[in-house]
Amino acid sequence: MTKVTLDLTCSVCGQHQFHLPVKAQEGANVCCANCTAFKCKTWDLEKALTAIQRRQATLSSIAA
Numbered sequence: 001m002t003k004v005t006l007d008l009t010c011s012v013c014g015q016h017q018f019h020l021p022v023k024a025q026e027g028a029n030v031c032c033a034n035c036t037a038f039k040c041k042t043w044d045l046e047k048a049l050t051a052i053q054r055r056q057a058t059l060s061s062i063a064a
């Protein structure tokens, strides 16, 4: 698992850090890094990460 900060809010404790699975055998569940509540599946997370990456690409193109 790897710990990351996302544009997602834990529905239990309200913070933004989550553990992500990095290996297939860790499954597809994303859980809160603080209270370990299950937040979502990586299917939803991929949409969130895509949005983050798109925004970062936009920012870097503005800076360039």
Ligand SMILES: [Zn+2]
Binding pocket: 010, 011, 012, 013, 014, 015, 032, 033, 034, 035, 036, 037
């Ligand atoms: Zn939480």
